[in-house]
Amino acid sequence: MTTTARTNPPPTIRREDYRPPAFLVDEVDLHLALHPAATRVKARLDLRRNPAAEPATALELDGEALKLVSLRLDGAALPPERVRPRADGGLSIDGVPDRFVLESEVEISPEANSELSGLYLSGGNYFTQCEAEGFRRITFFPDRPDVMARYTTTIEADRAACPVLLSNGNPDGAGDLPDGRHWARWVDPHPKPSYLFAVVAGDLVAVRDSFTTRSGREVALAIWVRQGDEDACGHAMDSLKRSMAWDEETYGLEYDLDVFNIAAVSDFNMGAMENKGLNVFNTKYILARPETATDADYEGIETVVSHEYFHNWTGNRVTCRDWFQLSLKEGLTVFRDQHFTADQGSAAVKRLADVRRLRAAQFPEDAGPMAHPVRPDSYVEINNFYTATVYQKGAEVVRMMRALVGEAGFRKGMDLYIARHDNQAVTIEDFAQAMQDASGVDLTRFRRWYAQAGTPELRVRDSFDAATGRYTLTLSQSTPPTPGQPEKLPVPIPVRMGLIGADGAERPGAGVLLLEEAEQDFTFEGLEAKPVPSLLRGFSAPVKLSGLSLEQLGFLARHDTDPFVRWDSGQQYAVAEMLRLVEDFRAQRPLDLPEGLAASIAALLDRAMDDPAFTAEALTLPSEDFVSDQMPVADPEAVHAVRQFLRAAIGTRFAGRFAVLHAELADHGPYRIDGAAMGRRALRNACLSYLGQAEGGEGLRRAEAQFNTGGNMTDVLAALRVLADSDSPAREAALAGFHGRWKQHDLVLDKWFAIQAMSARADTLQQVKALVGHLDFDLRNPNRVRALIGAFAAGNPSQFHHASGEGYRFLADSVIALDAVNTQVAARMVGPLGQWKRQDARRGALMRAELARILERPGLSKGTFEKVSKSLA
Ligand code: PHE
């Protein structure tokens, strides 16, 4: 670390500079003697020159925060002149033979590791996190994913403190040692990149189950948690078993070890990690009880458990050649987990949620200073590229590919991909080639989706010739410039569509149009009257659609057979009305509830119980951010005022119907987590949310009652959210009561922080600042940081963008403080400040000033430096 502001920027890594590794590692024999302050790691590596690489004179080993104890080559100590320390903490070793054994011993300090990368302590237990570049914080190694080796790992620790010793692969012996210590050995038969290495050691208990693969392998499943949490693992275990069965049925992919272990940890930078045979999970994605977890939490658990499990084939058996290929495993695995969840029940509602998320996180990223292709061309800090673009847009690209090659072609493509590349580290190009070869569909142009950043804009015009009965759809596309990519080429856009007649019935002509050029006409014959086009059914491509009239949108919201288009048209319709109200608000004209919007709410309520989950989604107004994104210059205050006005006006107008639904939908009997029960709760709480804004205070009384009597966290939290937004005297009592009841439960306490951070009240920033000083706040716990600082900056636009600029200052101060503790979490918090170009000049200047202030800090990490400097550009 330097002590002055960076004078020389950290180096940029480029995809085009990729070279194969000069040396390969066949076997790794690791020995970890665990100790909180001084863990000793011995590594024995079998190395050989890579015949496919350019000859190199030196062996390059990565290393970071390692204290070298000894280094031997083929049994002999290496003379110091052959070992050159690198500025980044690695080592260059000169004059090595073609094949040799390297033995190193290093010392590391898990208790000093607040980065949570490498080996660290959490609640007295040891965990590792190696993706992307954490293994180099454990031992000297060519820490890159295209070096795949077989690992044997021996862990040694104090038996009382660490009764449980886990690593990758299958168990291979254990025993006692003097001084109250013991050991265990694990052998992983599958070659793997270092980023999939893991060790977990400590005082954990197992919840056990088993799964028999279809070829008859009996797999011992275990979820390792702290004592007292055993009762909260059922949903995770059930999700795991369903995932294992689904991957067999859908892709013929079976699990390949005798054990599958999951360990849960409270301090974790991300959601979870797919280490071979030993997944490590943020407790947030394992633990759930009806009293402590919401329906959204249950859904998150199913998503993440399945995601990590599916990585066993898409990521682990076939891995990435380099980190530019990250979406090879992430985009594909997100696609797989989305498909899995859709297959579990409510496919349509699942799709709405996924699209909502893509639009909320990925579209702004793709329009902002950090915009990058699904396969980036360069990075400074790879941790900054675990993005919505690599994950969510990457999944959309796989989904489109499936639409192009067909379901059967896609399955053949997956089979070929795995047959060709099992145990290899490959590229996105290899994946596309396998899909193309197996299906016979030319994907040459389609590959542009991987190379081009930015969200394509799809425009529609239509015309009808009554004399001939010919209907013409004209589709055109363009992609706005992004940093480093001023010019864009057209991309193939699959547009799943249908035509709806004036009577609301489907007309012939439904199918998939493939827009490949900048503009194309598509004609339909034999229509008696002009239909309304239903476009992008199921959101068949991640693009922004425009060109439909308000009237057409309103019609589709009522009549389309495709639930996605029905929902989306309603949302677009609402956006248009909200933008009109924003104009009224700015001109200080009185605001009125638009009758068209009221009519569509009424229509939704008439059919509310047809599909409660869908109704809940459709009743929810577009988010403030989504509305702001449709404006040339954002106006967070006006958008907030308009949205709050509408919520109150709708709540008041339909108070009677909301109250009836709210009462009717109350949960009776035991809590259930199936789609139907979750849909009922979602609708019930959507009604409560409107009632909470309605005149008369009846909603607040209902919220208070629901808060006091709610039998599950979904209902309790929905009620608390209503109270937290209010000035009701019940607010303080509810917040205090909630804290008192749940102060021992980290994950519930996170909700308590987040709810206050996202409150619409004008004093929210003051409250958030006070909460930073709360005894339960901890800058070293990423979940807590996300719950308070992240929720405020990314989840409360009107307060974050407060005209005073205090929100910006608070976030900058937080980033600076965090950068000294956990640079990955710090860099992730920068995002909202990077959106300054979207704001008015005054706010933009305030935001830039805060970014500049961060940049001046001495010793800024390269990750935070990259985010801040790119945000300023
Ligand atoms: N690879 C993990 C996943 O997608 C995410 C992750 C990245 C976790 C980096 C930790 C560190 O499931």
Ligand code: ZN
């Ligand atoms: Zn993943």
